[in-house]
Amino acid sequence: MYVTLEHLKRLEGEVLDQLHALGESQSRLGLEGETVTLQQLRGIELNERAAALAELVLWIGFLQWHIRTFGNASVAEPVVHDYGNIDHRDAVLAYDGVVPMRDAAGAVVTRWDGVSFKVHPVTGEQVPDEAAQVPQWTYVNPRQAVWPAADFIVGNPPFIGNKRMRDALGDGYVQALRGVWTDMPESADFVMYWWQRAADCVRFGLTRRFGLITTNSLTQTFNRRVVDRALAEVGAGGEAGQAVALMLPNTQKSGAGLPRPVAGKLSLVFAIPDHPWVDSSDGAAVRIAMTVGQRSSTNASGRLLYAVEEQVRDDGEANVKLIEQAGLIHANLDLRINTSGLTELVANRGVAFTGMYPLGQGFVLLPQDASKASAGNDEADVLKPFVTARDLTQQNRHAFVIDFWPREEHVVRRDYPALYQWVLTRVKPERDLNPVEERRRNWWLFTRPIPPLRNALSSLRCYIAVPRTAKFFSFQFVSPRTVPDTSVVAIASDDSFHLGVLSSQPHLVWARETGGTLEDRPRYQHKLTFNSFPFPSDDTGLTPALTDRIRQLAEQLDAHRKARQAAHEGVTLTGMYNVLDKLRSGEALTAKDKLIHEQGLVSVLRTLHDDLDTAVLDAYGWGDLRVALADHTPAGAEARAGAVETLLERLVALNAKRAAEEAAGTVRWLRPEFQLRQRGGDQASIETGDEEAEAAHAAAPVAAVAPVAKRPWPTGLPEQIKAVADVLTHTPAAQGLADLEARFTARGRWRERLPVILDTLEALGRARRDAAGWRAA
Template sequence: MDTRTTAQAFIQRWQGVSASELATAQTFVIDLCELLDVPKPHPTPAQDYMFERPVTFSHGDGSSSAGRIDCYKRGHFVLEAKKLKAGAHTKGFDDGLLRARSQGEGYARALPADEGRPPFVLVVDVGTVIEVYAEFSRSGGTYTPFPDPRSHRILLADLAKPEVQARLRLIWTQPNELNPALIAAKVTREVSNQLALLARSLEQDGHDPHTVAAYLSRCLFSMFAEDVELLTKGSFQDLLLKHRASPDTLQQMLRILWVDMDRGGFSAALTEDVLKFNGKLFKGGSADGYSLLLRPEQIDLLVQAARANWREVEPAIFGTLLERALDPGERHALGAHYTPRAYVERLVLPTVIEPLRAEWANAQAAALLLAHEAAELEAHPPEVKTKKDFAALDRHHAAVRAKWTEARQQVKDFLHRLCTLRVLDPACGSANFLYVTLEHLKRLEGEVLNQLNALGDTQDALDLGRETVTLQQLRGVELNQRAAALAELVLWIGFLQWHIRTNGRASMAEPVVHDYGNIEHRDAVLAYDRQEPMTDASGKVLTRWDGATFKPHPVTGQRVPDEAAQVLQWRYVNPRQAQWPQADFIVGNPPFIGASTMRAALGDGYVDALRAAWPDVPDSADFVMFWWARAAALVGAGAVQRMGLITTNSLRQTFNRRVVQAALDGGLLASSAFSAAAGWADAGAGGAGAGGAGAGAVAGWVGAGAGHAGGLMLPNAQKSAPGTPHPGAGVAHLAFAVPDHPWVDSANGAAVRIAMTVLGTGPAEGRLLTVQREQASEFGEVAVSLAERRGLIHPDLSVGANVAGARSLQANADLSNRGVQLFGAGFIVTRQQAASLGLGTVPGLERHIREYRNGRDLTATPRDVLVIDMFGLTADAARQRYPATYQWLLERVKPEREQNNRATYRDNWWLFGEPRRVLRRQIEALPRYIATVETAKHRLFQFLDGVVLPDNKLVAIALQDGLHLGVLSSRMHGAWALAVGSWLGVGNDPVYVKSRCFEAFPFPDLDPAGALAERIRSLAEQIDVHRKARQAAHPDATLTAVYNVLEKLRSGEPLTAKEKLLHAHGLVGVLKSLHDELDAAVLQAYGWADLSLPADTDTLLARLVELNAQRAAEEAAGTVRWLRPEYQQAGRGEQVALEAESDPDADAPDVGALPKPAKVALAQRPWPTGVTEQIKTVAEVLAAAQRSLDLDGVAAHFSGRGRWRDRLPTLLDTLVALGRARVAGGRWVDAGL
């Protein structure tokens, strides 16, 4: 016989227990573990599963305090146990559980960063209830009721249910198995693969891809409808099976079914009534292709797809996979990775949900405060001794009712706000961001309704008169027609999933689907009257290579562009900025296209029209920055509360960062767009339209006829000092940022690196998250661990020293440049090929076939190749002097260059695309120069011989003195370059952006002939010689490999057998000692020997920023500390600017910026009249104080008349109950400190 405690015995034992929390909680958890058949807590050195787990709260004033978690299991849960005296479902009981939840979340936040936050918080009232809250992204979001607000509370009696026990057992053993996104991902992927097979088969039968996509969309919605019982369970699948042998009958039956689903009523196809579904999906029943004629094997594929559990399909990824399945051009990527839901949530939460939860916290606190006051008033009625006292009693009862009504109204007001706000994704794709937003809005709505019910509101939650969150509030703009249609489908499937899971099938009103028109199929950044084919002066229509079609070259056999594959070049008539639908929040993932590839991807006509419509967005900015600039302008103008967008991680680089800087300084103005006459572009009518919360905060968005609305005032266009906000402009702040994060391109599944930024109104600090660890998981998702810092987030997405505000220095000007950019692999030759072309036999050819190095040559194994460099020769001269070499280029370079959109590249095909004229002048008189790989894991500098031509992926620095090599090779410059540079690629390697890393770097002021300068020079020469000697002796001792070992030595990690061999071959111990001595000497040169690196990196950066400002001031006064005066003072700097203008990849000059104040001092303010505003304002006072305050200290921030102070103690206690403040010894402090 099983001796384990049965569920019934467990319930009987704990029902009505009245002992204290401390006496009962641990026994309750132990008994619960026995019931669930899971291991019990036990003390271990790792403290990973135990009772009374100690944690430390770190406060903003530098102090700390201790706490203990009732029960903790690492990676699983924090459990906070109470034994509340009040009975279940009373106000006191709910308040107690609310306090316990806040306490548990506080413990989760206080856990060490290396442990991460557990996915679950459990709140236990011993013997009564277990509440379950989850946060699966584990990145700092709010724990929300799990699985939903209606079923997260497990009563003691519910523990008899097997499904409840199974849920709790997984929380103890495999919590990720409960993650809805992971559960649904497998189902969704399988379904998408099946639909892709069917789509391919139908297209092979000659059906148009758009017709196929629409047909399959109707099929899959029907599959979903039968699984959630909006159609009779199994009816669609039965229809397929019944008519499998008669495809023509099935074709007609499906047509009949879908027409009936559109209008509702009796359906002959199913021989029963069907709901009225309405919407766009089932319209057009008489059109050709509405229902397709299938073959039996194609019907089998449909049946196979219909057998999937469509209840479990994950809308957050379904749209992406379905789009790939239905798009012939993207179907190859179907098996590739998709953007995980957790990544989407990482942006949606801080952009939309966290601000709303902050508002809800204020409204909830106000409601609870008023409820407390009502209860107190109700408990002390006046005595009734005479007839007159009855009138006083009536007034008392009326006052109590008014208090309760006011408490409920606080919640209803927020519910109205929640149900009328609008969220816009201006590049919505298949709506994964909008769907995730919808789900979180519905979760929050459920919590609000629960609170309303707890306050005694008796209105049925399903009452049709009550406001509710609907799809009407979610708006999107999408250029791809198929994706726009799928977006609506995905949103409706997601909405219906949530509605039925929460409210049941019986609650479904008709029509089931509405055509809100909230997803607009159009361009989000460019509007125009019409497109016309471009023509040349003779009237000939212009075309361009399609960028995708290749053919083998008849001589070389190499893949070259197929010149026959041409597409039209279009001219856009009357181009202007496109309108956006009105919204309160903007969130999304605009397309990733770099400035240098926009013309190839979009066409000359489109790019020219775009630049004309957006004259103030720099030409060097990426395509995504047009979305970012528009959204930021709307935030700055107060029209949008927050915007959050995904961009490439090059956002921090100068050419994009200038737009960010302008937004933070208030320089992104939506001038004429926000005049009273401009108006909003409203998508769809109804409750979430003009009457929504926030409408009219600013009198309009960009109108179609607004001309150059948007007037983006970038720093280089300001008439005031750089960094100074434009008069009257509203400044903004970065409320949240992740500078570098893995991502998956939605179109092709490629792994990329992105940045997340959330912009909010006004000056404030923000949350900066940085990736600490990345670990591959199922389906290609990279699970990331994040660390968080709070503070003023600078335009380069950093917190701390404002390195982004550093200015380029004249002292460093005209010395650094990227190497030549070939634009044609045919320029590169081996030594044998060079000899066959005449090197060594043809006079003068040695000047045109040169030594050549790229990044891999320096950091890994050199390729030992040469490059054909015809710089200085015309095509005729090259052909006459070196015919063999000319023919080589004619066959291997010209075919590719002929299809290039840039005329200079196309016409000068025998020359490098970017020959770097200035670089050649900079290094022509030098026997050697310094070079570093632009994108590399380790920031290393070395000397290259003056005859070597550097590749575009090298940054050449025209200095030959070992003193300069030593300073650049020090940890000081390495820390600076890491802070001000950028990051690139899937490997997330640092990028050396020369305009920031070199030109703004202040070198130490040293006598070049002094002893310390000579010491630095000698150490740098020794390092350079040592590395090259070890590489020559041991080819495996590449720089990357050697410095990987060096980093391990510095960290104290043990070396592997391979690394020990590299340590011996590279003599890495010697190299480390040289670097250590060099670092010490350079620190001494700055006068900063008190610093210890890397521990004092923040201090170092702050001092370098300060030194940069001092040098800039000196230069403004006429004193320049030239690094190479004999060259720099020769008047050649102007040439650098000229060449930079011709290079789309060149760094834009940085105008610098003035640091902004980190804090705005709080002055004494009038005591607010509204309860919600009182809650909000007192919470702001605690947050700004950065220390604990007593009652008088809080009150000192306010002025007012009457007895306003009487409410303060209850108000502060309410903030404590909600986890927004802590109290000890009669002093209150913000919970985040």
């Protein structure tokens, strides 16, 4: 704000100087006596001390300018006025007060403070101290905060990711926030609440422009949904319209017949997708994005700046070289491809998954620990190889993971006592203090076991794994027994044709463009990147001979990399691809690079990729792009950039063509037998999203349901899943939880498992949820 004040006063001076040069004064403009003052700068700050300091700094800046312009004698008493420029309050959540949160019995709800640990008496390791509790708070009358009227909104909101919000802000705050911002996806980061409000103020005409600094995860799917919606929406705006109406002048709020604002079109007129930054809260180096939005009648062109070179100075700051392009800026902060216009193809669904999330380091065993935890070979079915992104890109730890899913606790204790005790002493202390009740209750199981992924892998000889976040996306085959961590995307295919296409330039370019970034590393988003990617087929020029060629090259590529890593312990995929990058660009190799080049046979790796790229481009019928795409030298940069843009345009067009085919009933399945079996074989009505058939089904009258005899609740989880699926299949009416509970008899807490079973059936394509309840899919 201090900098803004300086610029406003400078602009004021320039205007007055120009008027003077023309022989005029402010009166000519009808602005006699008007001047820029502190009252034109408003702010909201949660920290009371920071709010007071910000207002004081503004006064100091204003007085400095005043004395420079008019001298000391012109300063009137009192020197500082309390204009109340900076509101000391929350910027996104208003409330009347906070009171301790209480449970059904009236006891105060507490949770572990997140920082206090103690030594476990058995393992000697640090575990959460359950005695270190902090109270949770209920927010009284929570509502969206109202912002002061402003022509321009600028800000640098707090960088708190959605997964850290409860730890940083408290359960009560997050519940209240999400309860009143019902249009905001729960996956969105905290900063997106500021972005949404600023965008709404601009769309409804209350503000001319906004400019915000956010983390560069703005371009990732979980945040990009907010940007997508803001750029697409035109009209009254539902919740957004109601919230913005609170900011109207009082006369317009209460005046009968006065028009309410209608949302217009929002355009991004300036953006930097990725830029280095130092977080003011803790001094950490982060990556940020900058966006400026304004209201326009059509899609307005904007200025997009890319960082192409960064040099870190001795003081920790960075000199950044930027290049500028102009055009329509999409939600992914790119001019070339509008990811919000892509269609997730039915042909690709149910094949790619984010890996599993154990939630507890005690589940993971390094080779030296496996013998300590295990009692023998009879535990091999639950002690499985485990792979993380780092295992794929760096040196593989050859770790194992204890995977008890889907066994009940008493079964685990009876059949695997040694591993049960290992998890009991190393996982349960942490899970006991988790704020999510289901994670506490099922402490011996992964928090994300992903049954559909397990099902998809069950009949394969191997599957494809790729790091979710990495400088280079290196797709590779792994054993079907290997459990992929949540940092890995698992693609349930053992077809080396798929491995080859995924490892080629068409898909790698697509992945970098659609996936966003985490910090400065590309991110692989399996839903947006994989599910929307159109594989080559007979309509693009794919022949049996080309299919065999791609398979052979993919197998050679996978075998070559694994052989070099097996022969030389220090060779990693990151190291090999760093050297390959230098070879392609013509950069001189260092002594370390030369060693990796020799041990990894990187020039051989280059020829394999070149041949694979040629074969895949031919399979698409796009051989005209081969030479330009293969030239990574500085001299060929312009031609390659043009070829990349053309490649993306063709892939987007092919995505649209495939979506139209699927709507007409033709699906080019990746794993036809498996995918059709999962979806009951009904390609037209289930997989193409036939809206008319869906509407007819929803509108059909529901027949009266005859009383159904209760059945015993099965003891095993697979049998429980089948029993619930049977009820849905044979019941035409939608079923709520109470309806399903009434169809079974059992003792204990079996009802608590129903929501998880229903979610599993939905993921498997066996159930669907609508406003009335659950139905068979």
